[in-house]
Amino acid sequence: xxxxxxxxxxxxxxxxxxxxxxxxxxxxxxxxxxxxxxxxxxxxxxxxxxxxxxxxxxxxxxxxxxxxxxxxxxxxxxxxxxxxxxxxxxxxxxxxxxxxxxxxxxxxxxxxxxxxxxxxxxxxxxxxxxxxxxxxxxxxxxxxxxxxxxxxxxxxxxxxxxxxxxxxxxxxxxxxxxxxxxxxxxxxxxxxxxxxxxxxxxxxxxxxxxxxxxxxxxxxxxxxxxxxxxxxxxxxxxxxxxxxxxxxxxxxxxxxxxxxxxxxxxxxxxxxxxxxxxxxxxxxxxxxxxxxxxxxxxxxxxxxx
Amino acid sequence: xxxxxxxxxxxxxxxxxxxxxxxxxxxxxxxxxxxxxxxxxxxxxxxxxxxxxxxxxxxxxxxxxxxxxxxxxxxxxxxxxxxxxxxxxxxxxxxxxxxxxxxxxxxxxxxxxxxxxxxxxxxxxxxxxxxxxxxxxxxxxxxxxxxxxxxxxxxxxxxxxxxxxxxxxxxxxxxxxxxxxxxxxxxxxxxxxxxxxxxxxxxxxxxxxxxxxxxxxxxxxxxxxxxxxxxxxxxxxxxxxxxxxxxxxxxxxxxxxxxxxxxxxxxxxxxx
Numbered sequence: 324x325x326x327x328x329x330x331x332x333x334x335x336x337x338x339x340x341x342x343x344x345x346x347x348x349x350x351x352x353x354x355x356x357x358x359x360x361x362x363x364x365x366x367x368x369x370x371x372x373x374x375x376x377x378x379x380x381x382x383x384x385x386x387x388x389x390x391x392x393x394x395x396x397x398x399x400x401x402x403x404x405x406x407x408x409x410x411x412x413x414x415x416x417x418x419x420x421x422x423x424x425x426x427x428x429x430x431x432x433x434x435x436x437x438x439x440x441x442x443x444x445x446x447x448x449x450x451x452x453x454x455x456x457x458x459x460x461x462x463x464x465x466x467x468x469x470x471x472x473x474x475x476x477x478x479x480x481x482x483x484x485x486x487x488x489x490x491x492x493x494x495x496x497x498x499x500x501x502x503x504x505x506x507x508x509x510x511x512x513x514x515x516x517x518x519x520x521x522x523x524x525x526x527x528x529x530x531x532x533x534x535x536x537x538x539x540x541x542x543x544x545x546x547x548x549x550x551x552x553x554x555x556x557x558x559x560x561x562x563x564x565x566x567x568x569x570x571x572x573x574x575x576x577x578x579x580x581x582x583x584x585x586x587x588x589x590x591x592x593x594x595x596x597x598x599x600x601x602x603x604x605x606x607x608x609x610x611x612x613x614x615x616x617x618x619x620x621x622x623x624x625x626x627x628x
Numbered sequence: 629x630x631x632x633x634x635x636x637x638x639x640x641x642x643x644x645x646x647x648x649x650x651x652x653x654x655x656x657x658x659x660x661x662x663x664x665x666x667x668x669x670x671x672x673x674x675x676x677x678x679x680x681x682x683x684x685x686x687x688x689x690x691x692x693x694x695x696x697x698x699x700x701x702x703x704x705x706x707x708x709x710x711x712x713x714x715x716x717x718x719x720x721x722x723x724x725x726x727x728x729x730x731x732x733x734x735x736x737x738x739x740x741x742x743x744x745x746x747x748x749x750x751x752x753x754x755x756x757x758x759x760x761x762x763x764x765x766x767x768x769x770x771x772x773x774x775x776x777x778x779x780x781x782x783x784x785x786x787x788x789x790x791x792x793x794x795x796x797x798x799x800x801x802x803x804x805x806x807x808x809x810x811x812x813x814x815x816x817x818x819x820x821x822x823x824x825x826x827x828x829x830x831x832x833x834x835x836x837x838x839x840x841x842x843x844x845x846x847x848x849x850x851x852x853x854x855x856x857x858x859x860x861x862x863x864x865x866x867x868x869x870x871x872x873x874x875x876x877x878x879x880x881x882x883x884x885x886x887x888x889x890x891x892x893x894x895x896x897x898x899x900x
Contacts, residue, residue, distance in 0.1 A: 415642065430631045
């Protein structure tokens with residue numbers, strides 16, 4: 324799959340502190356890429372670096388085939404929209420004028436598409452109301468509209484649903500899905516609310532202490548976090564035959580355990596196994612959420628703040 | 629670069645009318661002060677020994693105009709405007725240069741408002757006004773304009789470097805005081821008399837002796853150089869060809885150095 328953004332051993336230092344440590348990532352074109360990590364894990368620093376707000380201390384990144392050291396990167400960056408930290412919204416300007424200002428920043432010749440963009444983020448009815456009087460959710464949506472100016476190939480969104488009420492979260496989620504599906508825009512998004520991220524992301528990267536712990540597709544993740552019964556047995560090949568006979572969907576894990584994805588009748592399974600002289604040592608339910616998967620991954624069991 | 633200028637101008641255009649009207653203060657403040665003085669003299673509430681110089685307080689006004697225009701335009705840094713520009717591929721030093729250029733244009737506009745206030749005052753008061761105030765030489769207006777632009781360049785650099793409005797304003801204020809103190813100090817030392825009058829307390833005899841405070845040699849040359857190059861003395865001096873040349877070199881040099889420093893710094897520094 325074509326990659327829109329790749330990073331290679333990207334590092335960022337603040338004084339003597341290394342905030343990003345050798346980050347190597349590949350973001351597929353057209354994906355919704357969720358960046359998951361605790362506070363201070365390095366998510367915002369990573370986003371600030373790839374959006375050009377900070378220079379990497381070492382390592383490189385390639386955006387749409389252009390390396391960050393290439394002078395052409397400024398031109399390519401015009402195809403990137405970003406909402407990093409708080410939305411860059413001028414309080415005295417209306418929603419229309421804020422978006423228009425970004426059109427001017429991008430050097431776009433026509434402002435005809437601004438009303439459509441405002442409609443997409445449900446801000447088309449704000450009229451002459453200055454952005455300073457907008458609610459937090461409206462400002463976030465305006466920030467996304469500004470990031471969407473010029474129909475970018477990639478959107479970088481740092482905690483776009485922070486501080487939003489449930490209705491606002493749903494609206495932003497629907498909007499991002501709509502943008503991704505209708506325009507094929509790649510979205511790199513970070514959020515603390517993992518359940519929300521789980522509803523839209525097609526790929527994930529888990530970051531902790533400035534390091535990428537794992538980069539995984541949503542399919543792979545859902546396979547790993549799928550509800551299953553983990554059966555520990557004395558003879559795995561024989562147990563596989565039993566499960567085949569029962570037409571159960573399963574996957575062999577470690578040497579002595581098998582994940583069974585079908586709802587099982589324990590008595591039926593034990594009897595079938597006994598017929599084949601297979602001893603069932605343990606049956607455990609395995610039902611991981613994105614959150615528990617992440618907590619298991621970072622290893623210290625701390626909850627995400 | 630054109631995109632940056634368009635963006636800055638769009639923001640200025642969208643600002644409330646009142647903030648634009650503030651740029652006219654350099655016209656109204658001196659004009660009202662001069663008119664007030666004129667009325668007081670006319671009503672014999674104020675007696676003056678000689679002609680007044682409308683440029684006298686300008687050394688403060690150039691800092692104020694420069695700082696004021698910079699602060700008026702700085703909302704880019706505070707409201708995330710720079711972030712939007714950088715992430716959309718605008719180079720940092722272009723953002724700096726764009727703001728610098730617009731600040732200088734505004735500062736020049738405000739300075740012209742100040743000159744206009746003199747013109748309007750003399751138009752209204754006619755010969756009476758000319759007896760009360762010197763009509764400044766247009767060449768001294770050039771020096772004032774150059775100094776205002778030089779200070780605008782310095783303030784824009786400070787404002788962009790620190791991105792912290794209160795600290796920048798404080799630093800500009802300290803600079804204002806420092807330049808004035810240096811100017812006053814060098815002026816006092818240079819105009820110390822060569823000999824001083826001394827009266828012998830015992831004999832009552834009076835005589836002249838060399839003034840120990842009189843500065844000579846290299847020190848005098850340095851003091852002279854400083855005194856000729858601080859704005860408050862330069863703008864009050866009778867603007868000859870030599871002074872204009874010296875002042876142009878100083879101010880244009882300052883503008884060049886600050887701009888070059890800004891461009892080099894912001895090519896590397898992460899703005900914000």
